[in-house]
Amino acid sequence: MSVTHAPQTTDVLTRQDPELAEILLGELHRQSSTLQLIAAENFCSPAVLAALGSALANKYAEGYPGARHHGGCEIVDVAERLAVDRAKSLFGAEHANVQSHSGSSAVLAAYAALLRPGDTVLALGLPYGGHLTHGSPANFSGRWFDFVGYGVDAETGLIDHDQVRTLARTHRPKAIVCGSIAYPRHIDYAFFREVADEVGAYLIADAAHPIGLVAGGAAPSPVPYADVVCATTHKVLRGPRGGMILCGGDLAERVDRAVFPFTQGGAQMHTIAAKAVAFGEAATPAFAAYAHQVVANARVLAAALADEGLVVTTGGTDTHLVTADPAPLGVDGRTARGRLAAAGLVLDCCALPHADTRGLRLGTAAVTTQGMAEKEMERIAALLAGVVRGEVESVRAREEVRDLVGGFPPYPA
Numbered sequence: 001m002s003v004t005h006a007p008q009t010t011d012v013l014t015r016q017d018p019e020l021a022e023i024l025l026g027e028l029h030r031q032s033s034t035l036q037l038i039a040a041e042n043f044c045s046p047a048v049l050a051a052l053g054s055a056l057a058n059k060y061a062e063g064y065p066g067a068r069h070h071g072g073c074e075i076v077d078v079a080e081r082l083a084v085d086r087a088k089s090l091f092g093a094e095h096a097n098v099q100s101h102s103g104s105s106a107v108l109a110a111y112a113a114l115l116r117p118g119d120t121v122l123a124l125g126l127p128y129g130g131h132l133t134h135g136s137p138a139n140f141s142g143r144w145f146d147f148v149g150y151g152v153d154a155e156t157g158l159i160d161h162d163q164v165r166t167l168a169r170t171h172r173p174k175a176i177v178c179g180s181i182a183y184p185r186h187i188d189y190a191f192f193r194e195v196a197d198e199v200g201a202y203l204i205a206d207a208a209h210p211i212g213l214v215a216g217g218a219a220p221s222p223v224p225y226a227d228v229v230c231a232t233t234h235k236v237l238r239g240p241r242g243g244m245i246l247c248g249g250d251l252a253e254r255v256d257r258a259v260f261p262f263t264q265g266g267a268q269m270h271t272i273a274a275k276a277v278a279f280g281e282a283a284t285p286a287f288a289a290y291a292h293q294v295v296a297n298a299r300v301l302a303a304a305l306a307d308e309g310l311v312v313t314t315g316g317t318d319t320h321l322v323t324a325d326p327a328p329l330g331v332d333g334r335t336a337r338g339r340l341a342a343a344g345l346v347l348d349c350c351a352l353p354h355a356d357t358r359g360l361r362l363g364t365a366a367v368t369t370q371g372m373a374e375k376e377m378e379r380i381a382a383l384l385a386g387v388v389r390g391e392v393e394s395v396r397a398r399e400e401v402r403d404l405v406g407g408f409p410p411y412p413a
Helices: 012-017 018-033 046-052 074-091 103-116 140-144 161-171 189-199 211-215 247-265 269-282 285-307 333-342 365-369 376-388 392-407
Strands: 095-097 120-124 144-148 175-178 201-206 227-232 243-247 321-325 350-353 356-361
Touching: 012 018, 018 321, 018 392, 046 269, 074 095, 074 211, 074 269, 074 392, 095 247, 103 140, 103 201, 103 227, 103 243, 103 247, 120 161, 144 161, 144 211, 161 189, 175 189, 211 227, 211 269, 211 285, 243 247, 285 321, 285 376, 333 350, 333 356, 333 376, 365 376, 376 392
Parallel strands: 120 144, 120 175, 175 201, 201 227
Antiparallel strands: 095 243, 227 243, 321 356, 350 356
16 A cells, blocks of 8 residues: 655756755655645655656647647647546546646536536535535635535534425525535435436536545445536545546536636646556555555544544544544644644644534545554554643654654655
């Protein structure tokens, strides 16, 4: 499960721009000497990094294979077709667009393909784990569309399906969005499909977080149910930073035109090539084992944090995500995050459903890539709780973190 071979700053960069070379090496050291528990991050493979740093970065390729606006695209056309074919095969989709620069870009294109400004959209509310593209007034989604937010049950923390159905019948949205940045349980895509059909809405699945688990067979797939699936290619999928869209053949042309020329210009061909590498890696038995270990690690981490006194949202997790309230340990989420950062444990804050304070959001994708397993999750939970309580000073905690990650380097030499 571990990635091998350390990425090295090239000799030419060291000679030509030693200042920047030092920055790159500094970031590699940071990643290798602290615990990466941010749920949206991972360590991509050396093969993915090689594609990102390839000569394909030089090529301008507006349009699609066989229909570019620039000459000399014969080779990059092959790369993009390979990425598309691998994505379709990996996820069982009729069509894949791999040009989106990010998950947000993919969601924007999905809305552009299916909606018009002013249309009503039903999505998970931001206080309950919805993404900025699910109706934030600071985002294009909240400015251009009329979003109605559904929530989660106050006791269980699970999506309130009765509320979803009631709101859909009341507001008759043009589209329903299912997906979250902080919901740790599997989403019932069949239920959302049923509701969407009942009110005549499109179903858009924002699967940015679980899509890597889907690839590895460790989470249910939204592809058979959603009209359009938006996702990222990093996070658990362990590819380059970027986005993709999966859909049926009936929407392929509308989706493609929404990406280019409506929302984006030239495709980033080096990133598309890196996506192709990641899709190929994700189709292997080794990746399937990795995806299942990610979930196993998250479940152990969630249980161990609960044993330490934190309140774990929904009582556990089905995915790589764990969200928890550190208030029983005497601090709020922001304070806890600051203490943990000083100790070398890097994670995020998130909104807590039906609460005025913020909690902690952790993920196990990166540490699992490093080869850590259940035993290490228990150790991380104990260290995290000790730091948050103030029982373990940051200097001592950093020593323990360095000892732990020293046995699991993300890029072994």
